[in-house]
Amino acid sequence: QTVVTQEPSLTVSPGGTVTLTCSSSTGPVTSDDFPNWYQQKPGQAPRALIYSTSTRHSWTPARFSGSLLGGRAALTLSGVQPEDEAAYYCLLHLGDTQLVFGGGTKLTVL
Amino acid sequence: DVQLVQSEAEVKKPGESLRISCQASGYTFNRYWIAWVRQMPGKGLEWMGIIYPDDSDTRYNPAFQGQVTISVDESLSTTYLHWSNLRVSDTAFYYCTRGHDADYWGQGTLVTVSS
Numbered sequence: 763q764t765v766v767t768q769e770p771s772l773t774v775s776p777g778g779t780v781t782l783t784c785s786s787s788t789g790p791v792t793s794d795d796f797p798n799w800y801q802q803k804p805g806q807a808p809r810a811l812i813y814s815t816s817t818r819h820s821w822t823p824a825r826f827s828g829s830l831l832g833g834r835a836a837l838t839l840s841g842v843q844p845e846d847e848a849a850y851y852c853l854l855h856l857g858d859t860q861l862v863f864g865g866g867t868k869l870t871v872l
Numbered sequence: 873d874v875q876l877v878q879s880e881a882e883v884k885k886p887g888e889s890l891r892i893s894c895q896a897s898g899y900t901f902n903r904y905w906i907a908w909v910r911q912m913p914g915k916g917l918e919w920m921g922i923i924y925p926d927d928s929d930t931r932y933n934p935a936f937q938g939q940v941t942i943s944v945d946e947s948l949s950t951t952y953l954h955w956s957n958l959r960v961s962d963t964a965f966y967y968c969t970r971g972h973d974a975d976y977w978g979q980g981t982l983v984t985v986s987s
Contacts, residue, residue, distance in 0.1 A: 763932070796972070796973070798973055798974065800917075807979055807980050808917065808969075810975045813975065814973075821915070851916065852913060853919070859970065860933075861919040863909075863918060866916040
């Protein structure tokens, strides 16, 4: 079973910039893996942020951006707000029955 | 507006069966796959499987194959997740979500299995 790895935790100051990454045990992440990103706050369902590597949903603030970086999928938050404190998950499409979530990154805004 | 509304929380005993539901509205139901995602207490998200309402084509994560059954009632715009023999380890939140991109999510159903 493919393992998708994210940083377990990151800390960023309000107004700062932080990049979260998502890597696959099978090799470099590419646009063919259609990386998606989700935000989940405590007690809430996940909310979709980014699909197909870098496309924002209509509700996603512009401070969230997706990219590929050194063989990994990346989510960059610029001008971090206190309300961005949450868990973030990536999802990779590795086949019809191989859609795999990363373990999640807990982002602390401090 | 697109909405996925899930059934209420359930408390069951080991060995019992259970079916939870996810009713969709606000879009053409049979044109989008519906997936199910598990989140065990304090843990991350796990993709369980997906169904296409138009023809009931269903794909499972191998880790969940044989453990659960995903089905659909197109006339009710509703997708189901079914267990025939619950285990304590099935205790979790279960979310339905639309499509391979999981753009819209249900509110989640908490399933508690305890003797």
